[in-house]
Amino acid sequence: MLREMPQLPDKERTLAAVRAAIDARLAELAASQQASQAGATHSETRQENPKDTRAIEAGYLARGLAERVEALREAQATLAGLRLEPFDAGDGMGVNQLAALEADDGDERLVFLLPAGGGIEVNVDDETVSVLTPQAPLGRALLGCAPGEEVDVKTPRAAHHYRVIAIA
Secondary structure (H helix, E strand, C coil), rough: CHHHHHHCCHHHHHHHHHHHHHHHHHHHHHHHHHHHHHHHHHHHHCCCCCCCCCHHHHHHHHHHHHHEEEEEEHHHHHHHHHCCCCCEEEEEECCCCCCCCCCCCEEEEEEEEECCCCCCCCEEECEEEEEEEEHHHHHHHHHCCCCCEEEEECCCEEEEEEEEEEEC
């Protein structure tokens, strides 16, 4: 039996919060990447002996940060033109849908299935909303679901069972 449908946060405001979180993280990482890159080429990081790996390590750090910056820029571009559609029960859960889930232990969680930005959490209407992508195990399991359906998800750490309470 389905419980009373909870009030889900507004999808437009939630998407705006996700975009703002990506923008903030991108600015932060871009500054770190620039500083790291400057440090990797600074004369102080020059190799002083054959076992000195400071320059190599600084270069790896700068490259890793550059890759993360690029991934965030791609997520930013993907979400910039995203149009949200209302939930159609005939289609089941899809990308751009917000859902309330209940875990076996009774904990509830809100998830927003988006094409980019997986792993980001935002606070909207005093609720924490986690962004999932269809590539994530839970995101993949939720595709096509309707309220009342249950999904099992196996991750490297554990197996999880969720019931879909509501979708918007």
